[in-house]
Amino acid sequence: MGDGRGVSMQTSMQTYTDAFAAASASGGSAPAWLTGLRRRAHDEFVATGFPTTRNEDWHFTSVTPIAERTFKTPKVGTGAASVTDALALAAGESGWPRAVFVNGRFDSALSALGALGKDIRVATLPDALTEGPDWVANHLGSLAAFDKQAFTAFNTAFVNDGLVVRVPKNVKAPAPLHIIHVADASAAGCVIHPRLLVVVDANAELAIVESFVSTGSAEYLTNAVAEVRIGEGARVHHYKVQRESAEAFHVGTLQAHQSRGSLFHSFSYATGAALSRTNIYTKLAGEGAEARLNGLYLVDGTQHVDHQTFVEHIAPNCSSRELYKGILDGASHGVFNGKVFVDPEAQKTDGKQTNHALLLSPQARVDTKPQLEIFADDVKCTHGATVGRLDAIALFYMKSRGIGADAARALLTYAFAAEVLETVEIDSLKDALEAIAFQRFTNQVQR
Amino acid sequence: MLSISALHANAGDKPILKGISLTVNPGEVHAIMGPNGSGKSTLAQVIAGHPGYEVTGGSITYMNQDLLELDPEERAQQGVFLAFQYPVEIPGVTNAYFLRSAYNEIRKAKGEEEVDPMEFLDLMEKKLKLVDMDPAMLHRSVNAGFSGGEKKRNEILQMAVLEPKLAILDETDSGLDIDALRIVADGVNALKRPDNATIVVTHYQRLLNYIVPDFVHVLAGGKIVKSGGKELALELEQRGYEWVMDAA
Numbered sequence: 001m002g003d004g005r006g007v008s009m010q011t012s013m014q015t016y017t018d019a020f021a022a023a024s025a026s027g028g029s030a031p032a033w034l035t036g037l038r039r040r041a042h043d044e045f046v047a048t049g050f051p052t053t054r055n056e057d058w059h060f061t062s063v064t065p066i067a068e069r070t071f072k073t074p075k076v077g078t079g080a081a082s083v084t085d086a087l088a089l090a091a092g093e094s095g096w097p098r099a100v101f102v103n104g105r106f107d108s109a110l111s112a113l114g115a116l117g118k119d120i121r122v123a124t125l126p127d128a129l130t131e132g133p134d135w136v137a138n139h140l141g142s143l144a145a146f147d148k149q150a151f152t153a154f155n156t157a158f159v160n161d162g163l164v165v166r167v168p169k170n171v172k173a174p175a176p177l178h179i180i181h182v183a184d185a186s187a188a189g190c191v192i193h194p195r196l197l198v199v200v201d202a203n204a205e206l207a208i209v210e211s212f213v214s215t216g217s218a219e220y221l222t223n224a225v226a227e228v229r230i231g232e233g234a235r236v237h238h239y240k241v242q243r244e245s246a247e248a249f250h251v252g253t254l255q256a257h258q259s260r261g262s263l264f265h266s267f268s269y270a271t272g273a274a275l276s277r278t279n280i281y282t283k284l285a286g287e288g289a290e291a292r293l294n295g296l297y298l299v300d301g302t303q304h305v306d307h308q309t310f311v312e313h314i315a316p317n318c319s320s321r322e323l324y325k326g327i328l329d330g331a332s333h334g335v336f337n338g339k340v341f342v343d344p345e346a347q348k349t350d351g352k353q354t355n356h357a358l359l360l361s362p363q364a365r366v367d368t369k370p371q372l373e374i375f376a377d378d379v380k381c382t383h384g385a386t387v388g389r390l391d392a393i394a395l396f397y398m399k400s401r402g403i404g405a406d407a408a409r410a411l412l413t414y415a416f417a418a419e420v421l422e423t424v425e426i427d428s429l430k431d432a433l434e435a436i437a438f439q440r441f442t443n444q445v446q447r
Numbered sequence: 448m449l450s451i452s453a454l455h456a457n458a459g460d461k462p463i464l465k466g467i468s469l470t471v472n473p474g475e476v477h478a479i480m481g482p483n484g485s486g487k488s489t490l491a492q493v494i495a496g497h498p499g500y501e502v503t504g505g506s507i508t509y510m511n512q513d514l515l516e517l518d519p520e521e522r523a524q525q526g527v528f529l530a531f532q533y534p535v536e537i538p539g540v541t542n543a544y545f546l547r548s549a550y551n552e553i554r555k556a557k558g559e560e561e562v563d564p565m566e567f568l569d570l571m572e573k574k575l576k577l578v579d580m581d582p583a584m585l586h587r588s589v590n591a592g593f594s595g596g597e598k599k600r601n602e603i604l605q606m607a608v609l610e611p612k613l614a615i616l617d618e619t620d621s622g623l624d625i626d627a628l629r630i631v632a633d634g635v636n637a638l639k640r641p642d643n644a645t646i647v648v649t650h651y652q653r654l655l656n657y658i659v660p661d662f663v664h665v666l667a668g669g670k671i672v673k674s675g676g677k678e679l680a681l682e683l684e685q686r687g688y689e690w691v692m693d694a695a
Contacts, residue, residue, distance in 0.1 A: 392498060397535040400495050401549035401605060402523035402556065411548065415539030415588075 012070040013046060019073055020157055031129060034159075037141045041156035048150045060335040060367040061277055061306040066249050071191035071221045073158070074103040090180045090211035091241050091432040098178040099124075099163050104192035106161055110180075119171045120206075125162035125195060136164050140197050143227040143255040151251045151277075155193045155225040162195030165208075169201035169231065176207040176239075176426055181222065183245060188218040196226035200234045202259075207237040209429060212252070214245035214272070222273075224252040228264070232286060235263040239429060243436075244272035246301075253279040260286030260315070267424055268295035268324075269433055270305050271440065281310040284318040284346075291320040294423045296433075298440050300329035300360075309353075310339040313346035313379075322353040325420045327413060328364035335367045340381060342374040349374075351381040358416045359389050360409075414438055448473050448510060448644050449494075449613055455504035456493050463489045465669035466505065471613070474641045478655055478680060479648045481666035482688045487648045488532055490666070491617040494646075495529035496522050509613065523549075524556035526612030526643075530602040530619050537589040542601065543571070545589045546608055553609055574607040578634045596627040603634040610638070615646045620654035632657030652684035667692045 020042045024035065050067040051058040092098070099122070100110035106124045113122055128136045146153035163179060181194050200206050212222055222244060230236050236256070244250045250273040256264045266280050282291045297305045311320045326334040338353045357366040370383040390412050398408035417437050424430035449471040456464040463486045471477055481487050493500050494507065496519030507514040514522060537545065543564075550570075551561040562570070568585075575582055578600045590598050599619055606614055616635065620628055635645065635658050647658055655663075655677065663679040664671045665688070673679065673691045683691070 391535075394535050394537055396497055396519060397531065397537070398545075398549075399519035400523055400529055400531075401545070401609065402520055402552040403548050404520050404552060405518070407548065407552070408520075411540055411545075412537070415537055418539035 012067065013049065015070045016154070017042070017046060023073070023158065023160075031132065031137065033137050034129065034140075038157050038159060041146050041153045044146050044148075045150055045153035045157050048148055048153065050150050057308065057337070060337070060369070061275075061304065063275070063277075065275060066221060066251075069221075072189050074105070074187060074190040074192060085182075085215045089213035089215075089243060090178065091243075091429060091436065092176070092178040092180075092209050092211065093428050096175050096178040096209070098180060100180045100182065101161065101194060102182045103184060103187045103190065104161055104181075104194060106163075115175055116177060117174050119168060120173060121166040121168075122177070123164055125160070125164060128164045135166060135199060136197065139199055139227065139229060140164070141227075143229060143257050144225050144253060145255075149253075151223050152225055152253050155195065155223050158191075158193045159195050160193070162197070164197045165199070165206070167200045167204040167206045167234075170203050172205040173207065176209050176237075176429075179208060179210045181210070181212045181224070183212075183214045183218060183220055183222065183248065185216045185218050187214075187220040189220065191221040191223060194222065194224040196224075198226070198228045198236065200228070200230050200236050202231040203233040204231065205235040207239070207426065209239045209241065209426070211241040211243070212250065212272070213241075213243045214248060217245050217247050219247040219249075220245070221249040222252070224250075226252075226254040228254065228256040230256060230258045230262040230264055232259045233261045234259070235265070237265045237425065238267070239424065239426070240266070240268045240278065241433070242268070242270040242272050242276060242278065244276065246272065246274060246303075248273045250276040250278075252277070254281065256282040256291075258282060258284050258286060258289040258291065261288045262286065263290045263292070265292045265425070266294070268297075268307060270295070270297040270307070271299070271436065273303070273305075275304045277306040277308070279308045279310070281312075283312040283314060284320065285314045287315045287317050289315065289318045291318075292423070293320070293322045294420055295324040296417055296420045296437070297326045297334060298417075298437060299326070299332040299334060301332060302330065303332045304335075305332070306335035306337075308337045308339070311341070311351065313340070313342040313349045313351065316345060316347045316349070318346065319350040320352070322355075323420050323423065324355045325417060326357040326366060327360065327417060328357060328366060329360040331361070331363035333365050333367075336385075337369045337371065338383065339371040340373070340383075342376050342379050342381065344375045347376050347378045349376060349379040349381065351379070353383040355383075355385040356416075357387045358413065359387060360413065410438070450508040451505070452508075453505035454490075454493070454502065454507060456489060456500045456502045458489065458500055462503070463500070463669055464493065467666075467669070467671055469664065469671065471644045471646065473644055475662065476639070476645045476647065476658060476660045478660035478663045479646060479666055480650065480652075480663060480680065480683060482692075483650065485666045486669040487650075487666050488617050491529055491615045491646070491648050494615055495519060495527060520552070523609070524553050528606055528609055528611030528614045530599075530606060530614065530616045532618040532621065534590045534593075534598040534602055536591045536593075538591045540589050541586055542589050543568070543585040546571070546585075546605060549605070550608055571608070574604055577607050577637055578604045579630050580604055595622040596624065599623055599627065599631055600634075603631050607634060607638055612643045613646070614638070614643065615648065617648045618650065619647075620649055620651065628654065629657060652680045655680045665691045
């Protein structure tokens with residue numbers, strides 16, 4: 001193998017296979033559909049292995065640091081996060097209904113789901129399996145395909161805890177659902193596989209804020225999978241706030257499926273982790289559906305942050321809008337890969353993808369790769385990307401008005417981010433993310 | 448207030464200013480005129496501290512200190528103001544936030560208390576009237592999408608808020624129609640006080656009908672080739688620049 005990780009990778013694969021066998025032997029109560037799903041996923045994971053940079057989808061992101069380590073399964077009940085720690089980091093309102101997972105395990109003491117109202121069904125995955133509603137069996141694993149997708153297969157093989165949410169038709173969630181994944185010191189050396197299934201029926205609406213936070217600086221792997229099924233005319237907003245520990249690895253995949261006239265609005269905010277990859281995929285399967293995918297990442301040091309989006313235009317008259325911005329300092333590395341596929345049936349598709357990166361240091365680097373595959377003839381699809389530095393003349397203009405060099409740099413950097421932060425529709429969340437961003441720029445320029 | 452002596456400055460390797468000397472006292476209005484490429488704008492930008500120019504000789508003394516030793520923000524905090532020929536657009540930063548930041552930085556430098564957003568808006572009300580500007584402009588991004596006239600008025604608004612001791616207007620008249628010109632000139636005149644000074648850099652005499660100078664200097668080839676009173680501007684208007692340059 002070109003990257004010389006063959007031996008350690010085989011060792012880690014064997015360990016995961018052993019762990020899978022042990023989990024299968026002890027977890028006897030799972031329904032047959034689930035054990036079958038896990039088995040297929042496990043086999044796929046072993047057969048595919050972690051991707052290398054020869055894989056087109058991972059060309060700019062080497063997951064060797066993940067592949068060469070062997071992550072353990074976290075022990076049950078070792079979490080010791082306090083609710084204040086978690087909430088303070090998670091950028092949400094304390095009054096929102098929340099589900100808190102500590103090192104991958106649902107923590108009922110820290111969670112409070114009552115404010116979601118009685119119309120909306122929400123349960124942990126183990127509870128849902130005990131009750132056994134058909135919709136969970138029908139939908140779990142139905143969107144997040146794991147064929148040749150090692151990380152999704154890895155998650156699915158070990159799927160255990162997680163959250164399932166169903167919003168019945170015409171119901172509008174009274175407040176955002178806040179899902180908080182906390183990793184504390186005892187997550188060190190472990191892999192956490194968060195799982196989320198969301199089914200929003202016709203003309204219903206739900207906003208989810210999913211925060212990934214850490215109380216310390218442990219090295220661990222978060223490997224999250226979310227499936228979001230959006231019914232006709234339904235609206236789903238998903239905000240992901242990735243603030244993992246500086247030593248952590250994070251891979252997160254969200255796969256949405258949109259019916260006629262639906263809206264999927266995604267915002268990915270990434271500041272944490274040594275190495276992170278966020279996949280936001282949506283399939284516009286019904287006519288007149290709309291996807292808005294936005295994101296902002298802020299990295300420094302030797303952080304590596306990668307976003308991949310995939311918008312599949314299957315039905316006609318759908319629109320997609322993507323705006324991603326990155327701010328990179330130190331020797332950090334950013335990657336944006338935006339794929340748009342337009343099916344021959346998807347006439348009158350209106351797609352626009354924009355990606356801008358701001359480099360604050362000479363060592364920072366960004367790779368952008370738009371990929372448009374268009375098989376319909378009556379479509380409008382554009383993409384644009386820029387990589388720039390702070391404008392010296394704008395800095396001088398601010399200084400000439402008495403604004404100090406540090407403040408001028410912070411203000412210009414903040415201004416760069418402002419456009420995409422404006423797309424956050426929850427005011428308190430926008431304010432919180434702005435504050436985190438602003439604080440970070442100020443620290444950066446003072447260093 | 449300002450004493451420039453034998454100033455030389457380069458843009459890259461190219462000498463632009465080749466020995467400029469000029470003294471400006473409180474209460475005075477100086478006009479600097481000259482053909483394109485004479486170094487007028489360079490002089491204005493060097494005084495403000497533009498990073499694109501290197502001073503290779505001579506000195507600038509401002510309020511008894513070596514101005515060239517000060518960073519651009521320190522110059523501004525001590526009362527130097529340049530109205531840009533091409534005001535810079537800053538999408539994402541509102542005019543109000545920008546102006547308040549600048550105002551507070553300058554207050555801090557003077558040892559005064561910062562003002563909060565509400566106090567600042569009260570202050571702005573008067574200043575906006577001075578340049579006949581719609582308050583809605585405060586909530587738009589700095590100069591972004593402004594017309595040429597709006598940008599120039601915005602410069603004068605900044606000047607009105609920051610109350611400089613030494614204001615330099617760099618081709619503030621370029622691209623303005625007669626009404627906008629009058630508004631800008633009225634704003635500048637309203638801000639004039641016995642203890643501050645103004646340098647008006649312009650290619651045309653037109654602006655000087657509204658902002659009447661005490662002294663007129665003709666810059667050509669990086670040097671001041673002629674100085675005189677306000678009548679010199681009129682003479683330049685009638686006869687062009689050729690004769691001064693020939694005489695020099």
